[in-house]
Amino acid sequence: xxxxxxxxSRRAFCKSAVAIGGASALAACLxxxxxxxxxxxxxxxxxxxxxxxxxxxxxxxxxxxxxxPRHHVLLHLNLDDSPTASxxxxxxxxxxxxxxxxxxxxxxxxxxxxxxxxxxxxxxxSPAGVDLVEPxxxxxxxxxxxxxxxxxxxxxxxxxQVVLAADEGLRGNRDELNGESVEATLTDVFSxxxxxxxxxxxxxxxxxxxxxxxxxxxxxxxxxxxxxGFESNFEKSQASEDRxxxxxxxxxxxxxxxxxxxxxxxxxxYEQDDRETRVAKMFCPAHAESGAVEGTxxxxxxxxxxxxxxxxxxxxxxxxxxxxxxxxxSVREDGEPLLLRRDFDSTDGGQAGLHFLALQRRLTDFERxxxxxxxxxxxxxxxxxxxxNNGIRQYLSVTHRGNYxxxxxxxxxxxxxxxxx
Amino acid sequence: xxxxxxxxxxxxxxxxxxxxxxxFLETQRASREPPLPEDRPSEPYFPTHVEGMEMVGTxxxxxxxxALAYTFPHRFWLVRGSETERVNPRGGEKAHxxxxxWDAETGVVLPGTTPTVELTGPEGETAxxxxxxxxxxxxxxxxxxxxxxxxxxxxxVTVSVPPLATRHTTSADYGSDLLEFSxxxxxxxxxxxxxxYEDVPSDKEGTPGAVAPMDMAAVTSSQIPERDSFPGTxxxxxxxxxADLLVGTRASVGQFAPESGESYLVASLRTPYNRxxxxxxxxxxxxxxxxxTVYDDRLTATLDPEMGPHYGAVVPAERPFDSVTVTVxxxxxxxxxxxxxxxxxxxxxxxx
Numbered sequence: 014x015x016x017x018x019x020x021x022s023r024r025a026f027c028k029s030a031v032a033i034g035g036a037s038a039l040a041a042c043l044x045x046x047x048x049x050x051x052x053x054x055x056x057x058x059x060x061x062x063x064x065x066x067x068x069x070x071x072x073x074x075x076x077x078x079x080x081x082p083r084h085h086v087l088l089h090l091n092l093d094d095s096p097t098a099s100x101x102x103x104x105x106x107x108x109x110x111x112x113x114x115x116x117x118x119x120x121x122x123x124x125x126x127x128x129x130x131x132x133x134x135x136x137x138x139s140p141a142g143v144d145l146v147e148p149x150x151x152x153x154x155x156x157x158x159x160x161x162x163x164x165x166x167x168x169x170x171x172x173x174q175v176v177l178a179a180d181e182g183l184r185g186n187r188d189e190l191n192g193e194s195v196e197a198t199l200t201d202v203f204s205x206x207x208x209x210x211x212x213x214x215x216x217x218x219x220x221x222x223x224x225x226x227x228x229x230x231x232x233x234x235x236x237x238x239x240x241x242g243f244e245s246n247f248e249k250s251q252a253s254e255d256r257x258x259x260x261x262x263x264x265x266x267x268x269x270x271x272x273x274x275x276x277x278x279x280x281x282x283y284e285q286d287d288r289e290t291r292v293a294k295m296f297c298p299a300h301a302e303s304g305a306v307e308g309t310x311x312x313x314x315x316x317x318x319x320x321x322x323x324x325x326x327x328x329x330x331x332x333x334x335x336x337x338x339x340x341x342x343s344v345r346e347d348g349e350p351l352l353l354r355r356d357f358d359s360t361d362g363g364q365a366g367l368h369f370l371a372l373q374r375r376l377t378d379f380e381r382x383x384x385x386x387x388x389x390x391x392x393x394x395x396x397x398x399x400x401x402n403n404g405i406r407q408y409l410s411v412t413h414r415g416n417y418x419x420x421x422x423x424x425x426x427x428x429x430x431x432x433x434x
Numbered sequence: 435x436x437x438x439x440x441x442x443x444x445x446x447x448x449x450x451x452x453x454x455x456x457x458f459l460e461t462q463r464a465s466r467e468p469p470l471p472e473d474r475p476s477e478p479y480f481p482t483h484v485e486g487m488e489m490v491g492t493x494x495x496x497x498x499x500x501a502l503a504y505t506f507p508h509r510f511w512l513v514r515g516s517e518t519e520r521v522n523p524r525g526g527e528k529a530h531x532x533x534x535x536w537d538a539e540t541g542v543v544l545p546g547t548t549p550t551v552e553l554t555g556p557e558g559e560t561a562x563x564x565x566x567x568x569x570x571x572x573x574x575x576x577x578x579x580x581x582x583x584x585x586x587x588x589x590x591v592t593v594s595v596p597p598l599a600t601r602h603t604t605s606a607d608y609g610s611d612l613l614e615f616s617x618x619x620x621x622x623x624x625x626x627x628x629x630x631y632e633d634v635p636s637d638k639e640g641t642p643g644a645v646a647p648m649d650m651a652a653v654t655s656s657q658i659p660e661r662d663s664f665p666g667t668x669x670x671x672x673x674x675x676x677a678d679l680l681v682g683t684r685a686s687v688g689q690f691a692p693e694s695g696e697s698y699l700v701a702s703l704r705t706p707y708n709r710x711x712x713x714x715x716x717x718x719x720x721x722x723x724x725x726x727t728v729y730d731d732r733l734t735a736t737l738d739p740e741m742g743p744h745y746g747a748v749v750p751a752e753r754p755f756d757s758v759t760v761t762v763x764x765x766x767x768x769x770x771x772x773x774x775x776x777x778x779x780x781x782x783x784x785x786x
Contacts, residue, residue, distance in 0.1 A: 153596045154548060156612045225561070228524070278564060281579070285521045290514050298515070330716050330732075333515040333764045392546075392599065394732060396716040396764040399548045399599060401567055402514060410550060410562065 027173035029221075031084050032210045032360055036186055039177040048172045050191050051116035057109055060117055062421045064125040065268045065353070065372050068254055070118040072171070076314045078248045082119045082169035083214040085357045086176045087272065087368065088183075089162035090203035096136060096427035104426040106197035111179055114190035119171045122179055126425050127270050127417030132163040138430040140418075142262025143269070146376040148414040151383045154399060154406070157273065160415030162206045165272065166199070167370065169355075171214075180208075202427075209274070211359035211368050214238050218358050226276060226365035232283035237309050240277055240358050240365050241405065243295050244309050249316035250338065252353040256346075257372040264428070266421035268372045271379040274359070274413040275367045282408045290334075294405055297322030297336035325388060329395035329402075335388065337404030344385045351378040366412075376416050466631070467509060467772075471640025474776045477676030478644045478706060481773035484572055486630035487532065490591070492653060493615040497608055499538040500549070500593055500615040501653045504529040506626060507580040510568060511775035513767050518775050527580040529621065533565060533593055534576045536654045539606070540739035543575050543656035545713035550594045553619075556587030567714060570771035572648040574656030574710040578769075583621055591617040602737040603688035603746075644707040644773060657709045658702065658742035665740050666700065669758060669786040676777030677712060678704050681760050681786040683751070687738060690748050697751035701733055701760045702744045705774070711743040712778060715766040720759040721749050733760070758786045 027046050030038035054060065061069070072080040094100065108126065115121035130145040139145060148159045166183070168176045175191075182190045184205065185198035212221070218240045219233045227233065227240070234242050259267045282291065293301035299321045300306050306313065322328065322339045329335045344351060353372040358365070373379050386404060391397050400407040420428045468482045487505040494500075507523035508530045523530075535547040552562045565577040583589070593615045598608035634645070647655060661671050666684030673679075680702040685691065691698040699719055703712045713735065721729035733745035762781035770778075 153599065153610070153612070154550075156594070229526070276562065278562075280582075281564075284524060285512060285519070287519050290512075290519065293514065330763055333513070333767045389599070393601065393734065394716070396714050396767045398546050398567060398714055398767065399596070400564055401714060402767050407564055407566075410564065 027084075031086065031173045031177060031212070034086075034177065034180060034208060034210070036181060039174060039181055042174045042177055046172060046174050048174065050172055050175055051118070051121050052191060052193070053112045053115045053117065053121060055113050057112060057422075060112060060422060062266045062423060063254060063258060063268070064419045064422050064425060065257065066254055067123045067355075070123065072119045074311075076311070078244075078246050078315055079251070080119070081213050081246060081355055081357065082123055083171045083212055083217060084169065084173045084176045085211045085213070085368070086168040086180050087209040088166040088168070088180065088205055089160065089207035089209075090164040090166060090199065091206050092132075092135075092163045093202060093204055096429055100202045101427040103197045103201050104199065107183055107199045108425065110182065110190065110193060110196050114182075114193040115170070115175060115179070119169075121170065122175050123169045124179070125167045125270070125419050127165045127167070127419045128428065129161055129163060129165070129415065129417050131161040133418070135163065136429045138428075140263045140430075142259055143264050143267075143418055144375045144377055145418065146380070146416055148416045151380060151411075151414070152387045155411040157411045157414045160207075160272070160413050162415070164203060165270070165415065165417050167270075209359065209361050209368060211357035211361070213357035221358075221360050224360045224365050225363050226279055228280045228284050230284065232279065234309060240279060240367070241282065241295065241408075242291065242309060243306070244311055244313070245354065245356075247313065247315055247317050250341075250350055252350045252373065254353065256349050256351070257353045257374050259374060264418060264420050264424065267424075268419045269374065269376045270417040270419055271369075271371050271373070271376060272415045272417065273369045273411055274361070275369055276410040276412055277365045277367060278408045278410070279365055293332070293334050293336060294402070295337050297339035298328050298332035298334050299323065300336070325391050326394060329391045329397040333396050334402035335391055335397055335404060337386065340385050340388050340391075340404055341382060344382050352382055372419070466506065468633075470772070474640055475642050476780065477642050477777045478571070479640050479773050479776070480634050480638050480643045480645060481571065481771075482639045483634055484632040484645050487573075487648075488625050488629060489653075490617050490619045493617065494538050495613045495615065497538050497606065498544070498595055498613055499536055499654075500595060501534045502591060502593060502615075502617045502619065503532045503534075504619070504621070505532070505629060506530060508771060510566075510578075510772075511770045512566065513765065513769060513779075516765050516779045518770070518779070520775075521580075523580050526582040528583040528623075529581055529626065530578055531563070531565065531581045532573065532576050532578040534573075534653055535595055536656075537606075537739070541654040542737065542739055542742050543654060544598055545575065545600050545711075545735065545737065545743040547577065547595055547598070549577055552592045552594075553581070553583070554590045555584040556589070557584060559584045566769040568769040568771060569705070569710065569712065569766070569774050571644045571708060571773045572646070573650075574647065574708065575713060575768070586622045587620070589619040589621055591619050593617070598737070600737050600743070601734055603690055604739060605689065644705065647708050656711065656742075658704055658711045659740070660709060664702065666698075672784040672786070673706065674784055675762060675765065675779060675781035676706070677781075678706050679760060679762070679784050680704065681758055681784070687746070690746070695750065695752045696748050698746055699729070699733070699749045699758065700741060700744050700746045702741060703762065703766070712766045713743045714768040715745070715762055716764040717745040718761045718763050719747060719749075721755050722757050723753060723755050725756075728755075732763075760784050760786065
């Protein structure tokens with residue numbers, strides 16, 4: 014990591030470039046990020062039917078936890094016209110361009126294309142086996158903007174230049190991507206309504222503390238994968254891809270996606286609370302007491318090891334505080350968590366934030382988990398408040414929520430009931 | 435171009451780009467707090483000083499009335515379980531911002547209102563905060579935090595208040611929407627400097643007691659009735675953990691205990707001297723009659739227009755009780771201003 018002439022580290026620069034976007038950001042990033050990006054395939058049948066099948070192709074940490082790709086772009090897209098056969102061909106061709114250009118992996122590019130309930134209403138289709146739930150406020154403390162683009166594209170790669178180039182290529186601003194010619198562009202069919210960006214992984218949050226919501230003491234640990242300073246991708250607190258896959262109906266092998274944006278108040282978190290409190294609120298009071306969490310929590314391995322944490326209500330009544338992970342631990346089916354989190358931090362809007370992106374079989378699974386995080390039974394029955402000592406709710410303000418369905422790969426291009434226009 | 439400016443000018447669309455966070459460049463400490471008294475007692479004590487506050491204004495929506503005020507940045511203490519964590523004002527923090535929300539019809543300060551505050555400064559800078567629920571001797575229960583502000587001038591302040599979540603005895607409709615209250619706040623260092631500052635004499639500071647509630651003509655008082663005017667039958671008042679615990683019964687209260695053979699058991703936890711209801715604790719009660727336990731469970735935080743915020747439960751009451759034991763199981767988790775930070779942390783069960 015060499016500082017450039019402005020004293021901005023290379024990895025920091027390319028993260029900023031993702032936030033900025035466009036051709037000049039990409040050019041600047043290409044100069045600084047010297048990466049060989051593996052090429053993809055021209056045989057789409059070799060790729061998984063599940064768009065969300067990323068884990069097989071992901072990096073893993075020493076303990077074996079999946080490491081999320083480090084750089085992310087979310088594009089909100091609105092259809093210019095009703096779906097047509099030629100529009101569908103254009104979308105499929107544009108996405109196959111990406112698959113030819115980049116290996117389906119964290120080193121290349123992983124992506125999903127999702128459709129909102131608004132899209133399905135527009136094409137007058139309620140596919141069986143899918144709960145098309147409109148986004149809504151999920152606690153009485155929030156009044157989020159409800160995102161209703163027709164479509165959302167999620168681009169993810171360990172290389173900033175890849176998500177930048179893919180973004181540019183899909184808009185028709187590049188003729189080639191990683192040596193492959195761009196055959197079609199998404200903007201022939203869609204208009205870009207919004208662009209959101211982010212990052213996750215050791216060091217990236219610490220590189221981006223010069224933003225709103227972060228005190229100037231630069232408190233984010235140098236090795237933290239997320240702004241709040243702790244690991245969160247423990248294998249045993251994540252749903253498997255099977256668990257979040259739609260089981261039946263025309264969109265079987267698809268999934269659903271909830272994407273919210275949350276502002277973070279790291280001043281209170283780092284400068285008013287002490288570390289023990291942060292551990293108690295993120296994990297559970299017993300972990301704070303025992304010192305179970307070292308540093309960012311890498312020592313915990315593949316599980317947050319919540320076995321010694323009490324039931325949420327017991328902790329609330331005995332300790333006056335309940336941990337975030339502790340509240341969510343019991344929300345399982347057949348012993349497995351319901352959500353596969355693929356969230357990432359962000360400086361969008363000049364503010365430290367989190368794009369909370371979660372996959373689940375049913376959108377109502379997400380609502381169930383969120384209700385456990387609200388913990389209304391605990392707030393009524395203990396000294397814990399709606400924010401006060403209630404996990405990490407004190408530090409989070411939800412600004413946006415959107416719900417989407419990720420069709421299986423074979424139906425990802427403008428799906429309709431008959432499959433034709 | 436400096437990177438900071440560069441980033442600020444290239445925010446993404448959709449998530450409204452701000453003109454950057456409020457500046458952290460000013461490092462002048464606005465606090466003029468003297469050192470804490472030595473040997474603070476584990477009960478309310480006279481603080482080192484009392485500062486006035488600047489009332490920005492009040493606004494009303496339906497049953498909710500909201501006041502916004504500010505004073506100097508203060509030290510305060512957060513509470514987790516029975517431990518406190520002292521929070522000192524930091525560089526860049528220019529004011530201690532305070533929000534109070536009360537029932538416009540009954541005047542009762544609403545517990546657990548959990549407001550958020552958004553500020554837009556004179557140069558378009560924005561900041562937002564979720565202030566802590568706090569208890570102070572002059573002001574009682576409010577929400578507050580020390581805030582970083584930009585230059586002097588007009589700040590547009592929006593306070594968002596979610597609907598009341600605390601159980602209440604009446605059929606009052608507290609709505610289900612998040613309400614927004616708007617204020618125009620003129621922030622000037624000179625205003626802060628003209629606020630009253632009363633030094634508490636050194637032979638008095640740190641001794642048991644409390645400074646009187648401030649006269650807040652524009653807002654409401656969060657004081658609750660004393661023993662003699664408390665509705666229903668008062669079984670007793672005991673001092674525990676530095677607080678007064680009043681326990682009584684009522685034949686019925688609003689929607690609770692309307693049946694014969696039941697009564698409403700109330701525990702009113704309040705500060706001595708100033709009679710502020712202390713919210714954000716958890717309490718249990720054991721009721722015995724003829725050697726049998728007829729109730730042994732928690733009391734639920736409840737709001738009543740006459741009794742204020744208290745802890746209550748419907749209990750069987752065919753015949754009079756022999757004894758009621760009330761235990762503060764979890765100390766009040768709200769943050770404390772000076773003079774309350776050593777109190778209300780360690781309670782003994784009281785038998786009434």
